[in-house]
């Protein structure tokens with residue numbers, strides 16, 4: 001009997017090893033390299049235009065603060081002057097005064113159009129950090145093959161490179177077969193509610209369904225997959241939602257010399273603590289499954305074995321992903337408190353305490369599921385949960401089999417040797433979420449490499465990235 005058990009165990013272990021090996025070998029052990037093209041040298045005027053664009057302070061301060069309209073007018077005049085052919089040959093529509101849509105009519109009306117989009121507004125430089133910048137954020141300096149300033153990476157680089165690509169092709173007399181739209185919003189940093197929304201609505205009214213809408217979001221990374229030793233183009237095929245809620249507690253206050261057993265602050269405090277103790281469920285979305293499938297063959301044996309045998313190593317991988325905030329956010333809806341308010345005087349117990357929590361939800365966890373999770377975790381009727389402002393749910397995911405994804409992939413292969421394109425879902429938000437209602441081909445990607453300093457100090461963009469972007473958009477337009 002004992003011998004039989006030992007023998008049975010032996011057979012089982014051998015079986016498991018064989019399955020692991022079979023799956024690991026089946027994943028393959030090399031990723032094909034496609035042929036790239038040589039990009040043309042950088043044009044001095046393109047850099048001059050970029051520098052000028054950075055000097056114009058098209059700042060989105062906050063939802064509640066007005067913009068400096070003079071700067072936005074300056075930006076429009078700059079575009080008209082720097083890109084004369086775009087303004088002569090394309091039709092420009094204006095939305096909410098400062099957002100623009102250019103239509104470049106194609107010769108074949110049977111082809112569905114492409115939309116190349118970017119935003120012209122930038123976030124402010126946080127007061128008090130100006131002197132921490134190694135270059136003035138609004139001077140547009142170019143030194144040692146690096147361009148410095150607020151907005152170079154997010155997202156004036158895209159605005160300028162799209163315009164440079166279009167202007168250059170117009171100069172060459174190029175006429176696209178497919179209609180190309182250039183869409184530039186002016187309020188992305190404060191949710192795009194009067195810019196990109198209005199432009200997307202126009203497409204809806206005209207019943208135009210673009211085949212591809214391409215916006216900022218994903219980029220090329222050399223840092224995120226160090227063991228691959230090859231550049232990876234992380235192409236965002238969707239984005240997480242953006243939900244904010246106010247948690248409030250109201251309870252009789254009083255004199256701080258005679259505190260009751262529980263105060264409004266205490267109750268809120270406990271609620272916030274409980275909210276952070278557990279996460280919403282772990283989900284491996286279809287883009288992430290596809291990402292694993294594409295990178296596995298290039299990984300060292302042990303990592304390849306784990307990736308291709310998730311039935312066995314899934315929970316180990318989950319633990320690894322959850323240990324890092326970036327990878328954790330790829331597999332979870334996140335919820336975190338961001339603002340707190342209570343009290344007016346040091347010896348008065350406040351009657352009201354509030355917190356704002358911000359959630360970035362996966363498409364699997366819609367708003368009502370997030371609210372239900374918070375209620376269950378907090379488990380205290382005295383904590384009221386209300387939406388804080390207009391929330392936006394997660395966008396649908398563009399298929400990797402769609403013509404949009406395939407086109408972007410094809411162009412990526414051409415702009416960088418050795419590259420491995422993979423899909424994923426963006427954690428942040430972009431203007432292109434508003435286009436999900438008019439297109440099944442929304443893609444968020446720029447061919448920059450591991451961008452630095454956006455929304456922070458020393459925002460910068462290598463000249464090589466800038467040039468690659470122009471080349472990328474030219475190829476995309478030329479189709």
Ligand SMILES: [Zn+2]
Nearest residue numbers: 154155188216
């Ligand atoms: Zn942006």
